[in-house]
């Protein structure tokens with residue numbers, strides 16, 4: 001029992017991170033139909049920027065995280081503005097979606113390389129937000145940082161729900177994802193929608209990276225694996241469904257933890273790849289989302 | 297000094313051309329819509345009607361020519377800027393935001409307007425199309441074709457346009473519904489909205505139009521008063537099946 005609980009805690013903690021990364025994929029996919037393979041890099045930027053800001057004494061500790069999230073959001077918007085948009089909205093026919101996806105792959109390699117050169121190849125660690133004393137629950141140990149991760153995910157889901165259902169610009173982003181032509185005809189500026197989607201996704205990724213850094217440590221190349229896990233969460237939930245991405249992330253986290261716990265930890269990362277292959281071949285609509293499902 | 301001459305032209309299109317890759321869909325279109333007028337443009341499938349309206353709205357690039365609106369050159373203005381200036385379009389196939397509610401669709405129509413105007417706009421729209429009020433919380437995609445057309449018209453009117461572009465509003469609707477929609481369009485004209493109506497249904501469109509144009513393979517081939525075009529032999533043969 002306590003063993004199962006232990007796997008459950010670790011699965012939910014990781015799953016919440018995958019969910020946050022998956023949400024980023026969903027938001028950009030909705031706005032542009034692009035799968036942003038630089039999404040994992042923003043997770044890395046979040047953790048690395050926070051570590052650097054604190055280590056360098058550049059800003060007070062409490063300000064380091066919001067600044068890191070903002071920095072990542074800014075880099076996400078710059079990626080959109082200077083690499084994706086010029087290709088996508090070129091006059092007389094923009095690049096294909098595949099072309100845009102390749103641009104994001106290029107960007108991810110560039111960002112990873114730049115951080116490696118600048119901050120090195122070492123692991124970095126953030127102190128836990130509220131002590132490292134594990135909470136004992138029925139013989140299993142719950143890392144209090146996992147509660148921060150879950151709280152972060154809950155806050156993000158509530159915030160996104162409010163943004164997309166209650167604000168004018170949020171609804172405009174939804175409208176543009178459903179029908180770009182009609183959105184333009186009511187005066188919605190598609191460039192602003194694309195810009196916001198990249199900024200928002202990058203910020204969410206960075207938040208995930210900060211929340212998990214005390215547990216998993218951070219390094220210039222953690223984005224590769226986390227990006228893939230987030231992508232897995234997004235397609236498991238049906239690409240473009242925010243709700244699905246959250247469920248998909250939690251499901252992936254749990255599946256990994258159980259596979260690692262009951263079979264062998266060597267299989268942990270394989271779970272995501274197996275899921276990606278199976279979903280893409282057998283259930284292109286994802287587990288939870290058909291094409292018509294409501295998108296966050 | 298006494299002002300004379302023809303009525304002020306709200307929209308002037310001069311030498312407008314547009315391409316899809318190497319296919320030329322518009323070949324030097326010249327046309328003008330006067331303030332308060334109901335102008336109809338008829339043409340068969342593939343004549344270039346939709347391309348023309350999209351080019352006027354700024355969602356389809358023009359390869360040559362100019363578009364002037366209220367005396368100003370808007371050829372380089374973005375689609376959003378054209379809506380702000382007062383050009384709204386009811387696109388072909390209605391293009392409602394299916395998963396969003398009827399009311400959200402309408403509110404988005406007022407995207408370029410101050411938020412404070414939305415409530416009054418909704419009132420006006422619901423007065424014009426009471427069925428939309430009944431279904432205001434329903435997803436737009438669940439409406440019937442005729443109701444979606446009303447929603448698309450209502451959404452465009454929420455922008456308080458000076459010029460309303462309508463792309464085949466009768467497409468796919470039963471005759472009774474077509475009559476409803478055309479009555480609504482006439483009502484808008486009486487209310488002072490300038491209307492540019494594009495139709496394959498030449499009879500219905502020319503019957504309510506002040507003036508009309510005939511478009512064939514990207515060129516304007518005829519233009520006259522609405523009733524005169526209805527009586528024109530060539531129009532009768534090609535478009536009215538008489």
Ligand SMILES: Nc1ncnc2c1ncn2[C@@H]1O[C@H](COP(=O)(O)OP(=O)(O)O)[C@@H](O)[C@H]1O
Nearest residue numbers: 316319321339340341342343344345346347348
């Ligand atoms: N997206 C497109 N790509 C290539 N050709 C197109 C496209 N849309 C329209 N066309 C061509 O442009 C011409 C005009 O089309 P359109 O403006 O849709 O005509 P209409 O609205 O009068 O039926 C047609 O020959 C059509 O085949």
Ligand SMILES: [Mg+2]
Nearest residue numbers: 345346347388
């Ligand atoms: Mg058409």
